[in-house]
Amino acid sequence: MDKDVTVGDQCAFTMPVRPDDCFEYAPCIYSDANIRLYRDDAGALHMFADSAGWVGGPPADTRVSDLSANQPAELAHAFPEMLRRLHENPPDPRDACVILNPDHSLSVGEIAAFHDALAAQRLRKIAFYVTLAEEP
Numbered sequence: 001m002d003k004d005v006t007v008g009d010q011c012a013f014t015m016p017v018r019p020d021d022c023f024e025y026a027p028c029i030y031s032d033a034n035i036r037l038y039r040d041d042a043g044a045l046h047m048f049a050d051s052a053g054w055v056g057g058p059p060a061d062t063r064v065s066d067l068s069a070n071q072p073a074e075l076a077h078a079f080p081e082m083l084r085r086l087h088e089n090p091p092d093p094r095d096a097c098v099i100l101n102p103d104h105s106l107s108v109g110e111i112a113a114f115h116d117a118l119a120a121q122r123l124r125k126i127a128f129y130v131t132l133a134e135e136p
Contacts, residue, residue, distance in 0.1 A: 022097035022125040031099040031127070032091055033083060037075075037114060038103035044068045045110070047075050051086040063087070072110050076117030097125045 022030050033049045040046060048066045065085035069075035083090040098118070102111045118126060 022127075030097055032096045033079075033086055034099045034101065034129075035082075036101045036103065037106060037111070039105055040068070045070065045072060045075050045114075047078065047082060049082055049086060072114035073117035076114050076121070079118060079121060079123075094122050094124065096123050097127075098123055099127050099129045101129045 033051065036046075036048045038046050038048070046066060046068045048064070050064045063086045065082045067075065067078045067082055069078065079096075080093050083093060083096060100115065100118075102114075115126065
């Protein structure tokens with residue numbers, strides 16, 4: 001399996017229109033949904049997302065959505081509803097570009113289960129945005 005990795009800043013600007021390709025302006029990555037995946041103190045799994053578009057800064061009309069579920073696959077199946085909440089004219093899920101930012105408290109298995117259930121919906125692109133944790 002091929003993996004593309006970019007280290008450092010992606011973009012420092014937003015585009016006025018959605019590009020035809022998620023990576024049209026490489027290394028900039030367009031996103032229809034920036035998803036932060038995390039568990040709350042009660043143990044519920046959350047998919048908090050915004051419609052920021054380009055990594056590096058949200059447009060003025062950014063919308064947010066926060067959905068929760070008990071299982072990663074159950075939460076991933078709510079993705080079409082999340083797109084409807086984020087966009088006035090949402091893209092078809094099969095044309096959607098997503099950046100997934102999992103919280104450090106999640107297990108690799110939870111992240112993989114969410115990713116697999118999201119990928120089963122045949123999204124156009126799922127990119128990971130990972131912040132490395134420093135050792136104390």
